[in-house]
Amino acid sequence: MKVLITGANGQLGWELQRARPNGFEIIALDIQEMDITDSPAVATVIQEYQPDLIINTAAYTAVDKAEEDKDKAFAINANGAAYIAKAAQGCRARLIHISTDFVFDGTKSQPYRPGDRTNPISVYGASKLQGELDVLAKTMNSALILRTGWLYSVHGSNFVKTMLKLMAEKEELRVIADQTGTPTWAGDFARAIYRFADIPDIKGIYHWADAGTASWFDFAVAIQEEAFKLGLLKIRIPVKPIRTEEYPTPAKRPAYSVLDKSSTWKTLGYKASHWRDSLRRMLEELKEVRSEV
Template sequence: MNLLVTGADRLTYAGNLDNLDLDHPRLEFVQGDIRDAELVDKRMTDADQVMHFAAESHVDRSITGAGDFVLTNVAGTQALLDAALRHRVEPFVHISTEEVYGSIDSGSWPEGHPLQPTSPYSASKASSDLLALAYHRTHGLDVRVTRCSNNYGPHQYPEKVIPLFVTNLLDGVKVPLYGEGLNVRDWLHGGPLPGRRPRTHQGPPGGGVQHRRRHRTEQQGTHRPAAGGLRGRPGPGRVRRGPQGPRSALLGRPEQGPRGARLPPAPRLRHRPRRHRRLVPGQPRLVGAPEAAVRMRWPVTGAGGMLGRDTVDELLRRSADVVGLDHTGLDVTQQDAVEGLLAGHRPDLVVDCAAYTAVDDAETDEERPLRINGDGPRNLARACAVHGARLIHVSTDYVFAGDARTPYPEDHATDPRTAYGRTRLAGERAVAAEPYTSSAIVRTAWLYGVHGRSFVRTMIDLESRHDTLDVVDDQRGQPTWSADVAARLVDLGPHLGRGASGVFHATSCGEASWYELAREVFAGLGADPDRVRPVGSGAFPQPAPRPAYGALAHGRWQELGLPPLRDWRSALHEALPLIRKESSS
């Protein structure tokens, strides 16, 4: 059979070109999004038939954020069907899942069983099934729907259960099972079958086929020792449960948490590429690898500021596709401009560092900072939802009251005491309120860096011009190098939508007052720290009150297998020579 195959993929986090033989004379690869109607129509002009595999398919991610699933699985399918109908490309083979049937106590589902999806993922696939069949019934398009059971294979992304088991076991890490691990599942191998011909013309048009391999059915948990390590490695003390939320009985029905409880994280992926690739050839790079950002397209707003510039630099260092935008390149308060940006660049992820940060000026003119800090994030979140992009929004400790005595956890009640803090909280709420965007809010504080003005840079400049300095000693926080925050934003990006959503805190570990920070700067410059003298905040009256305590807790990074940022002193002493060199140039 002499076929010319055109493969298309958006190449998001799970895409891996190493799985394809790009030099094969009968393979053409197109990087693109199936929701791009113009691209799909162009590729459909000379096509003979369609096999539609593209889907967002990880159930746990659909529970934490359903937007990508609706957009890809439903809107993407519609774009393909419209183009196939327009150019009369048939048959149109639509690949679906057995999860559209919901739960079953025993036996197996016939093809005509009513659809009863129980998760956002399965609901989106059921919707695409019905849409595809409707094109047959309404327009006479030759559509075939085939529903597969749980599949696995050598090129599968390792958030899926079998490659996740393999990679975890190689690392001596316990494997994640749902409930008690006794749920029956069907397994269908997705590898090549030599000598088999494609069966795209089997079955009646408008019909459905279900593929299962009953002889591969197992009971998870029957061999409990497998949950431990290999080659004498110790097993776990207990097996972790999977995320809460609706699942089919075939996959297990985890215990329901209290209403409003935050979902626990998806199973953590481990990375040991050389070892893993020996067992799972062609496996894509895991989340957390230094190269994880390479295939993602990253616009960075506020790229003219301290953190924005460092984020662009970090992405370039990792060879990512980055678009840096300062306020002259993008006015985030203009919805049309934001929509145009995402439509033109079709990014995978947007990092929003744009902000109005003149704390004192905001007290007399709250309207302007509210447009930038409140309307801007809302515009970005809405545009990301429309175009299927993920969003990281940078915020501040000023959303808290600043009167605590221990670091604020991520879920602590907000209570801003300044106009600036209120506008930043408005931005957080706008991002969190957008239901169809996978997003994260990253709060940081007390930033200093090589680019732009900061307290540390001011201390460097003043040290050479004053014998003594009076510095406030009754405000405490976490001095944080912007380069460390930038690296963490890039690390976070590939995790979005896979358990990484909501609020994170990116500040250095440890605490200090401005007085203690100034002494550390002087010591790092080789100057006498006793030249710095402590004073109260009353010595420097300001229109906007500063938080007396702004330290942030860092508990959520552990869910992703990421450590908190390093101690503030370690970061400061690495940054000082760079800042000093920049300030003297």
């Protein structure tokens, strides 16, 4: 199967390249090779490669910056996604489009199901929701949309790497304890995406995240514990829980963004690992990478 990956230099795009199973040929493109906001370029490049499957991971992911950069967020997350969907239709390629838990407002107290009412509370969330709608419209509902949340990887910028840096520099950290979600390793998500790719004709919206739930505070504490055990951190510093109001940010974030993954587990025939096990595996990998440098 010939697979074209957009956003190939991002966390998920990079993990997708590493996780390539036998039988998959990969065309990895980032903005230098195909700017997804350039409609004619998207049409030409996709027509040229004639992929069987497109995995669209390209996105504007700076959640706070998006609040003052609305046009750009929508240009990439909504219009760009639509151009890809149109080009996919044009060459009869299947499309897997990646979306986010931030399409929900976080007011529920039970995990969000794929069919639950969306109501984004940030520009980023709204632009991603528009992307979902455009992708479904342009592909006549034949695309597969996979929503995820709280992604991290050895590659790229993310919460785990930020915490490790701050924990090595600061004497104390204060971390938000009243937002709940699920830290999710992009490595296992990439492997799951290929499992979805193996299912012919699968379409609609599914959720992927690691198992379990955590607050950012829980996540930070776990990062410190696991990193300390592995020798990635030399000392432990106090980590204190704070409320969202104590750490104001330009973008609002859902207080509860746990995704219901039951339809995914049923479809793939397996459950994701618990987030803490995935975190340990990622940190082990980070240790290896750092010792090679």
